[in-house]
Amino acid sequence: MLKNKNIALYVCGGIASYKAVDLVRQFIKQGANVKVAMTASAMEFVTPLTFQIVSKHHIYTDTFDEREEDKVSHIHLADWTDLAVIAPATANVIAKVANGIADDFVTTTLLATTAPIFVVPAMNSHMLENPATVRNFATLRLDKRFVMEPETGFLAEGYEGKGRLPEPLTIVESVKQFMIPRQAELPLKNKRVVITAGGTKERIDPVRYITNDSSGKMGYSLASVARDLGAQVTIISATSQLPEPFGVTVVYVSSALEMLDAVLKEYALVDIVVMAAAVSDYRPKKQASKKIKKSEELLIIELEKTTDILYQLGHTKQQQFLIGFAAETNNLESYAQEKLMRKKANMIVANDVSKPNVGFNQDTNEVIIFTPNSEPVKVSIRSKQKVAEEIFKVAIEQMIK
Template structure:
């Protein structure tokens, strides 16, 4: 995936700047072409000669360099921005991140960011509690909202001697993220012009004002499917239950709580071209929720339940021509058998099945192992939930 790709590597003024030299060499070993731009502060940690020697190309630092022998140097941010297939800033300090979020272009690196017509990957690094500060959180949210990729820093021993989050991830992790981003680029356009609805997270069925029936769904898989659909050009609406993770950028979101609320919203958006039912929907609801909190000394010792609407089945039996319906199935045993029966009985086009028995798969995890079932199709996918989401949609829409 990296072979032959043209990468601009941005280096900013943090202690991890020296690690960028190892990253550059890793890109080259993967047969990518690399050019380097540095902020003036980065020169306090690593000299530009290091990167020019390794990249065999002049390093861009100042918009108006002192050496005027090349009168086109001041437009280098334009030519590099058009040349690159991927722009990676590693490490990226809080200062540079704030400049990018605000659209500032006071050095060659930040000017090239504005000129770039390729994906941008930012690898934030900082010390102490800086990464937890309100300003950094706001800037991260802005960057994500602008479609910029963020690779979260690792936790560990920092330059100050403190323990915390702020370390530059290992080189191979950065390479893996770069490959994933470039893979996304190849998938762009698969859902262009399509309306996509994704459901995500849990539903809650209240027993009384303070207790409810629910499940541990975090919404991560549903949000990953929404991000993948958006990347592929879809016009995405996410209908989600109560979650505590950042919402995907560039999509419309609708918050619900109960299964009935989810059903109403799904019916209102049932004309979508693609519907992905990734929400973990409660199958039962109390028949008579208490208006006040039930006390421990109350006589009631049983709870009468009724079934909630089967939303996937309703969609399958009301599916219009040309619509694609994708369901999810979480099982504890006989996963493929039960999921295949679910696909057939509910008239879904595809079912993505996974087992809660695997500790690296299912509720709350960042990774997943999924078996995709379709008409005469069975295929396994594994990786991060973002990777799996891309793989699923690629299989469904790129190869039928």
């Protein structure tokens, strides 16, 4: 999403300025090119040298520091910019930008910037709520500037209030979400995608259940990749242990039956369904209403099959592109091929969960992708985010065939 984008970061004078150093790093990790401009007040908190070392670029601080004879620095930076980010944005700079005041390098360059401007305020809560600041926010929004909501928490003044700068990763996720509709071509733009994640839980009694080792990490990685490709994404999640991906709708469920109901509720209108969840194959035939007390040496629990969600979806699909997962410990390829045909899926992603660093509760995965009329695609071990990118790459290729 941000790969090869030119991001101009404008750092204003506030105690939160130190977070902007990590923000530069996070943008660079996303593949962006980052140049930094600082106000005089910002330099009282963090030195330009710090940003220069992190960004690998000269830091702009002085309107009259013209280093290249054939370029006017503030116009050159403005024209170079694909996205301008003001973080932290102080009340002073917000007031200047809202009212077109250009009295230093930062405000002069922002006045010349035609690229989108993303404003991340950070200030004392009383300053934030001042009527003048509220009016300035309204003016920025009227001028099509995006203003991110500051966080509530412990302020530098020693009390709780709204006005904290969000963490750098939160800012990056918000920026990515802001940029998605502004991309001319995204392969999943306007597509609706439903992804299941996590291991379902089948109750034995109020305090015990049957489940599996699925963490939901693969499903959540798939969701963030689909979002970045332009899709409207819903996760149907059997886990609440993972942070919700920014800009993604999350529906929480527990059992296989709840997951089935949630998927069917969405199914008619979606374009892609990815069944990445580890859905329980069996559930207790009877669920005790009270905790089962220890009495006999043996406790026999009778199990019954749950509904095979992937099978049901495959045999009722119309426009949907259906992706299933096969977590195996042996005969990986034959089981995956059989599952692809029997369940009428468009793709099966298979992995051998008996291998180290692969599958359940891991941050990495190794998969083979099966489709009906193509050779299997092997994806070597890598982060689940990178595996998710490869899965959607194959899916998009299959969808346009």
